[in-house]
Amino acid sequence: MMRKREKKKEEGFTLIEVLVTMMILSGVLTALLSCFIYGLNIISRMKQTAIATQVIQEQLEDIRDKTYDEIVSLGTSFDNARLDQLSTWSGCEEASGEVAVEDSEGDDIKKVTVTVQWTYRGRAQREDLVTFITREGINKK
Numbered sequence: 001m002m003r004k005r006e007k008k009k010e011e012g013f014t015l016i017e018v019l020v021t022m023m024i025l026s027g028v029l030t031a032l033l034s035c036f037i038y039g040l041n042i043i044s045r046m047k048q049t050a051i052a053t054q055v056i057q058e059q060l061e062d063i064r065d066k067t068y069d070e071i072v073s074l075g076t077s078f079d080n081a082r083l084d085q086l087s088t089w090s091g092c093e094e095a096s097g098e099v100a101v102e103d104s105e106g107d108d109i110k111k112v113t114v115t116v117q118w119t120y121r122g123r124a125q126r127e128d129l130v131t132f133i134t135r136e137g138i139n140k141k
Contacts, residue, residue: 045120048086052116052127055082055097059114060131063099068135071110074099086118093119108135 013021059078063071078097087095095118104111115128 045125048092048118048120048125049127051082051086052095052118052125053129055080055086055116056114056127056129058082059097059099060112060129063112063114063133068108068110068133071112071133072101074101074112076100083116086116104132109133 058080063074066074076098078099080097083095083097086092095116098115098117100113100115102111102113103109110133111130112133113128113130115126117124117126119125
């Protein structure tokens with residue numbers, strides 16, 4: 001009598017299945033990594049913008065403490081300790097602050113623009129804030 005051979009079912013994955021799974025997984029991981037890096041770049045840019053805005057606000061507060069005649073004769077650039085912090089930020093270069101005082105709608109009204117500029121990864125970045133100052137006070141026309 002002949003015995004029938006029993007086929008053993010081997011459980012597991014074939015080499016093709018493993019390779020396809022690895023390719024799909026590597027594609028998903030690559031997409032997640034690029035999203036993570038993009039998110040880190042956005043966070044870095046937001047921090048830089050926050051520092052620049054703080055520098056501008058500090059400068060405007062210094063300007064508001066001055067008299068009208070002192071404001072009219074302001075220089076065009078300013079230094080701030082936070083500008084150095086922005087300059088030493090990873091990837092940032094050449095941070096500078098500027099003040100522009102212009103005539104506006106009359107003799108006793110000046111438009112004051114405070115600007116912070118810096119370079120991040122070879123691209124120029126800039127934040128501006130504008131206010132109006134009169135002989136009677138700030139933002140009064």
